[in-house]
Amino acid sequence: MSESRVAEPPPRAQHAERPPAAPPLLRVRGVGKRFPGVVALDAVDFELTAGEVHCLLGENGAGKSTLVKILAGAQRADEGEIELNGEAVSFASPQEAQRHGLAFIFQELSVVPSLSVADNIALGNERVRGGLLQRREAHAEARALMESIGFPGIDPGRPVRTLSIAEQQGVMIARALRLDSRVIVMDEATSALTGEEVARLFALIRRLKQGGRAIVFVSHRLQELAEIGDRVTVFKDGRHVATVPASTPPQELVRLMVGREVQGFPDGGRRRSGEVVLRARGLRTARLDGVDLDVRAGEVLGVAGLVGSGRTELLRALFGADRLDGGSVELDGRALRLRRPGDAIDAGLALVPEDRRGQGIVALRSVGENLLTIWETHRRLRPRGERPRVLAQRLREQLAIKTPSLEQRISLLSGGNQQKVVIGKWLAVGPRVLLLDEPTKGIDVGAKMELFRLVDRLARAGMAVVMVSSELPEVLGMADRICVMKDGRIAREFEPGVSEEEIVAVALSEEEEAK
Numbered sequence: 001m002s003e004s005r006v007a008e009p010p011p012r013a014q015h016a017e018r019p020p021a022a023p024p025l026l027r028v029r030g031v032g033k034r035f036p037g038v039v040a041l042d043a044v045d046f047e048l049t050a051g052e053v054h055c056l057l058g059e060n061g062a063g064k065s066t067l068v069k070i071l072a073g074a075q076r077a078d079e080g081e082i083e084l085n086g087e088a089v090s091f092a093s094p095q096e097a098q099r100h101g102l103a104f105i106f107q108e109l110s111v112v113p114s115l116s117v118a119d120n121i122a123l124g125n126e127r128v129r130g131g132l133l134q135r136r137e138a139h140a141e142a143r144a145l146m147e148s149i150g151f152p153g154i155d156p157g158r159p160v161r162t163l164s165i166a167e168q169q170g171v172m173i174a175r176a177l178r179l180d181s182r183v184i185v186m187d188e189a190t191s192a193l194t195g196e197e198v199a200r201l202f203a204l205i206r207r208l209k210q211g212g213r214a215i216v217f218v219s220h221r222l223q224e225l226a227e228i229g230d231r232v233t234v235f236k237d238g239r240h241v242a243t244v245p246a247s248t249p250p251q252e253l254v255r256l257m258v259g260r261e262v263q264g265f266p267d268g269g270r271r272r273s274g275e276v277v278l279r280a281r282g283l284r285t286a287r288l289d290g291v292d293l294d295v296r297a298g299e300v301l302g303v304a305g306l307v308g309s310g311r312t313e314l315l316r317a318l319f320g321a322d323r324l325d326g327g328s329v330e331l332d333g334r335a336l337r338l339r340r341p342g343d344a345i346d347a348g349l350a351l352v353p354e355d356r357r358g359q360g361i362v363a364l365r366s367v368g369e370n371l372l373t374i375w376e377t378h379r380r381l382r383p384r385g386e387r388p389r390v391l392a393q394r395l396r397e398q399l400a401i402k403t404p405s406l407e408q409r410i411s412l413l414s415g416g417n418q419q420k421v422v423i424g425k426w427l428a429v430g431p432r433v434l435l436l437d438e439p440t441k442g443i444d445v446g447a448k449m450e451l452f453r454l455v456d457r458l459a460r461a462g463m464a465v466v467m468v469s470s471e472l473p474e475v476l477g478m479a480d481r482i483c484v485m486k487d488g489r490i491a492r493e494f495e496p497g498v499s500e501e502e503i504v505a506v507a508l509s510e511e512e513e514a515k
C-alpha cells in the first residue's frame, strides 16, 4: 500500500470544495474496518450536509458498502467516530440507526417479502391503540404515503413480494418518510431499475432534498452522479481519495477512482465472424413469440430492447432454462435437445444470468469452489492438463478478482467481484457460446472495460457471444450486430453504425416493424 493519498486536508483546514455555512448533519471521522486479509476501510472521513445528495464512488471492493453498513449499524467499525448533529453516536443495530433518523435502501432489499405494503411501512413502529393494531388507519396512511412519492393505486394489503423492485424501494422510502428519517442512504438502488423508474426515483430524491433531508447515493453510473449529485466522495482501496463537486468531468472522476486513465471499448477493428454456431428457429416459450436467431463464431451479437421485451427469456430458452413450447435450437448444425440447463452446458453453452446472487453463485462456497463448479460437474468439458487449483488461480488473475484468497467465501466479495467469478466459472471450461445477461450490472467503470476486452478476446478466438444489455452505449461499443427485441420477438436487426435513437425508436414502436 504505497500509493500516496490525494489531498486530504488535516481536520481543521479549509475544505475548499465544501459548500459554506451549513454544519454537517453527519460526520464520519477516521473510520476503519478490517476483515481477515482485507482492509475494507482505512481511516475514512466523510461528511453529509442537510439538503445535499452526496455520492460515493469507487471501484468494486473500494469500501462503499462497508461504510454504508457501518452507518446502518449492521457492522461495527474497528475505529473512528460517527457524529450526528455534532453528537457522537454508535449504532449497535439497524434498529438503533433507524431510531436516530437514518434510513437505508439497499439493492438487496430489506423489505419483508411476505408482509403487506402497509405492514412493511409501519414495521417496528406500528400504530397500536388499546392493544389493537389500527389496521384501517395503517392502510390509509400507507396508501397516502405511497401516493405522495409517486406510487398511486397500490393496494396496501398486497404482499410486498408481488411488487416490482421499484415499488419495493418505494415502500422503503415510504417507511423512511413515516419515521421522518433525516438521512437516506441508497446503495446501488438504481442498478435494477428501468430508465423510467430511475427518473421517478430522481424526482423523488429532489423533493426529499428540498425538504432538507440528506441523501447518500452509491452508483457505478457516472451519468447518474452528474444528474442527481451535489458532491462526490471517491474511495480507493478503502481510503478516502477526494471529495469533489458532482459536476467534475467524468474522466476526472474515473482517474480519481481508478488511479489511471481508463481505456475505451476494445478497438481491434471489425471482428471476422465465421460459421453459424448457434441457430434458433421459431422459439416459443411463455414469453417468446417465435424467435429466429443465428449466432456466428467470432461475433458479439448485441440484444437490445425494453425490460419485458423478452431478452432474458431468449437467453433462458437457448440455455434450456425455460420450457420450449415450440421451435428448435442447433449447435454446429446438430439439433439440441434442451430439457434442462445441464444439456445446454454439455453442448457448450454458458449463461451469465442477470440475477447473480440468485442464480450465478453458490453463496456459501468459496471463490475457488465457485470458479470450479462447472469444471467439477461437467467432466467432459474439462480442458486437459491444468490442475484445478492452478486453473482457479489463473482465472483469478486473468479476471483481476479482488479477494484475499481462493478460500474466501464468495458472498464476502464485493458485488462486482462476485460477477467476475460467475464469468470465470464458464471460462474454466471454454464454452462455444457465451450468453451474457446484463453482464456489467454493478461493475465499476474500469472493470467494465476489462470485461469488454476479455469478451473481445474470447470472440476473436472464435467464441460466439450473445450480450443482452440495457446500456445502449455498451451494445453499440461491443456488438458486431444488434437485434432489438419487442414483445417476445426480434423486431429489427441493425449494423453497428446505428444510433441510439434508432434503436430506441424500434424498441418503443407501437407497430411491429417489418424485418
Ligand SMILES: Nc1ncnc2c1ncn2[C@@H]1O[C@H](COP(=O)(O)OP(=O)(O)OP(=O)(O)O)[C@@H](O)[C@H]1O
Binding pocket: 035, 036, 038, 039, 040, 058, 059, 060, 061, 062, 063, 064, 065, 066, 067, 402, 403, 412, 413, 414, 415, 416, 417, 442, 444
Ligand atoms: N463481511 C466481510 N467479510 C470479509 N470481507 C468483506 C466483508 N464485507 C466486505 N468485505 C471486503 O471488504 C472490501 C470492501 O467491500 P465493499 O463491499 O465495501 O466494496 P464496495 O465498494 O461496496 O464494492 P462494489 O462496488 O463491488 O459493491 C472488499 O474487498 C470485500 O471483499
Ligand SMILES: [Mg+2]
Binding pocket: 064, 065, 066, 414, 415
Ligand atoms: Mg457495494
